[in-house]
Amino acid sequence: MISKGITVFAPATIGNAGSGFDVIGIAIDKPGDIVVASRSKQPGLHFSLRVSSREVPPDLSNVAAHVAQLMLDEFKPGFGIDLTLHKKMPVGSGLGSSAASSVAAVVAVNALLPKPLKRVDLLRFALEGERLASGSIHADNAAPSLLGGAQLVRSYTPLDVVALPVRNTILWVVIHPHLVVRTEDARSVLPATVPMQSAIRQWGNVGGLVAGLARGDASLVGRSTEDVVAEPVRAKLVSGFHEVRDAALEAGAFGCTLSGSGPAMFAVASSLQSAKKIAAAMKKTFARVANAKADAFISRINMRGATIIRS
Ligand code: HSE
Numbered sequence: 001m002i003s004k005g006i007t008v009f010a011p012a013t014i015g016n017a018g019s020g021f022d023v024i025g026i027a028i029d030k031p032g033d034i035v036v037a038s039r040s041k042q043p044g045l046h047f048s049l050r051v052s053s054r055e056v057p058p059d060l061s062n063v064a065a066h067v068a069q070l071m072l073d074e075f076k077p078g079f080g081i082d083l084t085l086h087k088k089m090p091v092g093s094g095l096g097s098s099a100a101s102s103v104a105a106v107v108a109v110n111a112l113l114p115k116p117l118k119r120v121d122l123l124r125f126a127l128e129g130e131r132l133a134s135g136s137i138h139a140d141n142a143a144p145s146l147l148g149g150a151q152l153v154r155s156y157t158p159l160d161v162v163a164l165p166v167r168n169t170i171l172w173v174v175i176h177p178h179l180v181v182r183t184e185d186a187r188s189v190l191p192a193t194v195p196m197q198s199a200i201r202q203w204g205n206v207g208g209l210v211a212g213l214a215r216g217d218a219s220l221v222g223r224s225t226e227d228v229v230a231e232p233v234r235a236k237l238v239s240g241f242h243e244v245r246d247a248a249l250e251a252g253a254f255g256c257t258l259s260g261s262g263p264a265m266f267a268v269a270s271s272l273q274s275a276k277k278i279a280a281a282m283k284k285t286f287a288r289v290a291n292a293k294a295d296a297f298i299s300r301i302n303m304r305g306a307t308i309i310r311s
Contacts, residue, residue, distance in 0.1 A: 005038035006111045007310035010104035011302050012089060013096035014172065015140040015260030017150070018225025019205035024164075025096070025140035025260075026150045026213075028172055028299040031089050033097070034309075035064060035104035039112055040080035045069050050086045063098045063129035064105035070125055071109045081109060092180035094264035096141030102129025103145040107306045119147060119305075123161065134183040141260060148305030150213050167216030168300050171275040173267040174259055175244070175282040177292040181237050186261030189233045198228045218270035222254020225268065231257055238263040240290035244282050251281035272298070 011032040017024045040046060047065040064085040072081065083105060089097040106122040126142040143151035143161045150164040194202070208224030211217070235241040238258065244265055248256035252274045253267035267282065269275035279296035286294040 005036065005311070006108050006308060007034060007036045008104045008108040008111075008306055009034050009309050010100040010107065010145045010306040012100060012174075012297070013141040013144045013260075014174065014266050015094070015096055015138070016227065016230065016258070017140075017209060018255065018257045019202055019209055019227045019229075020140065020152070021202075021227065021230050022138045022140055023153045024150065024206065024209060025144040026172070027144040027148050027302040027305050028174060028297060029302050030297055030299070031095065032145075033064075033089050033100040033104050034086040035083060035101075035108045036086065037068075037081055037083040037105075037108035037112060040082045042080045044080050045072055046080060046082045048082075048084045050084060052086070052088055063133050064101040066132050067102045067125045067129045068105045068109045070128055071106060071113075075113055077113055081112060083108065090176065090178075090180075092182045092263075093176050094181065094258060094260040094262040095174070095176060096145055096260060098129055098133035098183075099126065099141035099145045102126040102133075103142055103306050105129075107146070107308070111308060111311065120161070122146060124159065134187065136187060144305060146305055148303045150301060152210070164210055165214040166301055166303070167214060168303065169216035169270070170213075170218045170221055170300065171269040171272060172299050172301070173248070173253070173269055173275045173279045173282070174264055174297040174299070175266070175279060175286065175294050176264040176297070177238075177240070177286045177290060177294040179239065179263040179290065179292050181234075181261060181263045183261045186234050186237060189237070190230060191233065194229055201226075201228050218254045218268050222268040225255035225257050227257055230261075234258055234262055238265070239292065240286050241265070243289045244285045247281040247285040248278050251278040253278045256282075
């Protein structure tokens with residue numbers, strides 16, 4: 001238990017990791033959100049927001065307040081909490097922005113409780129942030145942001161999250177174009193059913209993804225990111241998607257698709273040199289085709305997840 005103040009960083013995530021729609025996600029090093037929290041003599045939650053990007057509407061960022069309040073309601077710790085969200089991540093990005101805010105908040109509040117819960121037991125609170133943000137519960141961002149690594153949501157009812165074995169050699173190139181796609185909108189275009197042939201292809205790819213992560217096999221992971229369920233209907237929400245993917249593959253990527261519900265895209269590389277070349281090609285293509293500036297992040301899998309950076 002920490003009685004004074006605490007600062008927590010929660011990282012961005014690649015939801016779905018391509019073929020693992022709603023069931024596989026990985027944490028990356030940056031960007032991420034930061035929460036600073038401390039105990040207060042005044043009961044209840046005192047929430048404030050510091051926004052570093054013009055693109056972040058403050059009203060979408062209070063998932064952190066929501067999940068913190070849920071924890072206070074359940075645990076009634078006998079003191080209040082001052083909580084400030086330093087919103088570093090863009091919303092509607094496909095980088096798990098709402099999950100990072102929720103995760104940073106639950107980890108911070110937890111550390112201030114007289115009897116903190118285990119990390120994994122915080123997931124159910126973080127998921128309420130996802131419900132608030134997108135209207136549905138999906139754990140493929142919150143689980144890796146909270147727990148680090150590559151996480152598999154084997155089941156939602158009951159919730160069963162499995163840390164996948166990872167040989168952490170692959171480089172993940174994440175490109176965030178300055179476009180916004182709301183997860184809620186990207187979920188509304190999904191098909192209600194999946195043809196059997198697509199399902200067979202998809203679960204072959206999910207198995208390939210799991211095996212490729214364990215082996216650190218960039219080629220296997222790259223080809224297993226193929227997503228025949230969500231990507232076909234979501235690609236049209238991201239201006240330049242096909243051209244950017246072609247550019248990534250041309251530059252040497254082993255695979256490239258949407259990160260989460262987009263518009264961010266990720267590509268798979270086996271060396272830093274190749275990753276940099278792929279990132280440059282993807283950024284240039286977003287600028288040319290979609291007239292969109294873009295940020296690039298190159299990372300191995302972040303095995304730590306949310307981190308207490310000061311206490
Ligand atoms: N699995 C979620 C989706 C991730 O694809 O809708 C959202 O970032």
